[in-house]
Amino acid sequence: MTAWVHELKIGSFTAPNNLWLAPMAGVTDGPFRALCLRGGAGVVCAEMVSAHAVHYGNARSRRMLQVDAREKPVSMQIFGSDEQTIAEAALAAEACGADVIDINAGCPVKKINKAGAGCVLMKDPVHLGRLVAAAVKAVKVPVTLKTRIALKRGVLLGAEIARVAESEGAAAVAMHARAAEDVHSGEPDLEALAHVCAAVKIPVLGNGGITDGAVAEQFFKAGCAGLLIGRAAVGNPYIFRDIAQALNGQTPAPMGPARRVQIYLELIEENVLRYGEKIGIGRSKKTAGYWLRDFPNAAEVRGRFVRLEQLADIRSLFAGLTF
Incomplete structure (x- = not known):
């Protein structure tokens, strides 16, 4: 090979x-x-x-x-x-x-x-x-x-x-x-x-x-x-x-929605640390469609997410998701 x-x-x-x-x-x-x-x-x-x-x-x-x-x-x-x-x-x-x-x-x-x-x-x-x-x-x-x-x-x-x-x-x-x-x-x-x-x-x-x-x-x-x-x-x-x-002939582990949302939250938290809460969350929202997908009510969750402005509220939203 x-x-x-x-x-x-x-x-x-x-x-x-x-x-x-x-x-x-x-x-x-x-x-x-x-x-x-x-x-x-x-x-x-x-x-x-x-x-x-x-x-x-x-x-x-x-x-x-x-x-x-x-x-x-x-x-x-x-x-x-x-x-x-x-x-x-x-x-x-x-x-x-x-x-x-x-x-x-x-x-x-x-x-x-x-x-x-x-x-x-x-x-x-x-x-x-x-x-x-x-x-x-x-x-x-x-x-x-x-x-x-x-x-x-x-x-x-x-x-x-x-x-x-x-x-x-x-x-x-x-x-x-x-x-x-x-x-x-x-x-x-x-x-x-x-x-x-x-x-x-x-x-x-x-x-x-x-x-x-x-x-x-x-x-x-x-x-x-x-x-x-x-x-x-x-x-x-x-x-x-x-x-x-x-x-290399191996089967990659699938990137399921639960893991994707977990990684997205980590990225949002890093953005907040780098840019501050307002700008960091604002930058994170640009790519929400790539992260919040492939699970029930994903479109509704994205709609709720883009209206949030505080990290604590985003953590709460993501914690309540079911996949």
Whole structure:
């Protein structure tokens, strides 16, 4: 049997394993990163931070770069369209303890694209290469690039962009196997992903629609050196362990609703400790649909939960649930 899960060397950094948490805006903050590391993630990727905001000393963006020992190893993702600010943000992330710096060139959100960042950078691989080079020159830790196979279905750009990133010093490329216009829907194009993997010598980390061991194996067979798992980890931060077990021929323990709610409460409590009760509970509510599901009256419970503002009331609600 092929050992799909193993250590992964990214430039000067060696990850404990090659199943990583993908960056997700508003989700992959410190408490969730720490939870996914307990769930078996080799590296956790932080939510993206604006290089422009870091350059102008935005306090919130600077706080987003902060990590502690429980959240490492961590890849810090930055986004922008200017070489100087990308270099400054990379330096700031390195100073805050990032083990890897990742540049976002795949986000399809209009607000990001209007600023000349995210997936629109795919239109100009030369300019994108200069951004990669600026970050590589600025820091000692490895720099990676996260992008997509295409802007529009059928018009493949992934291999070209991966080669540019490699030539400018990127230590790895994370490739979402869907076009930007597909956002998070539709089947990943594994044939296009395989073409990217064959085009470069640096590691390619596959991303997009990885939900279990069977799908993960398809990505590895396409040539991926590692995987980024995002939305499937929300509601099951132990999916990294589950996939590793499945790829090793074992049957993962199911994530039942009782266990899911228990873990969710732990995450809410961590959010309250990190951000205070009001903000911590507010952040927790964003992903309630992923956690409070698959049990009788789950929709009703979610409705009650999102109206609560005190941790004691949430604990009481969860304690009274039956599964």
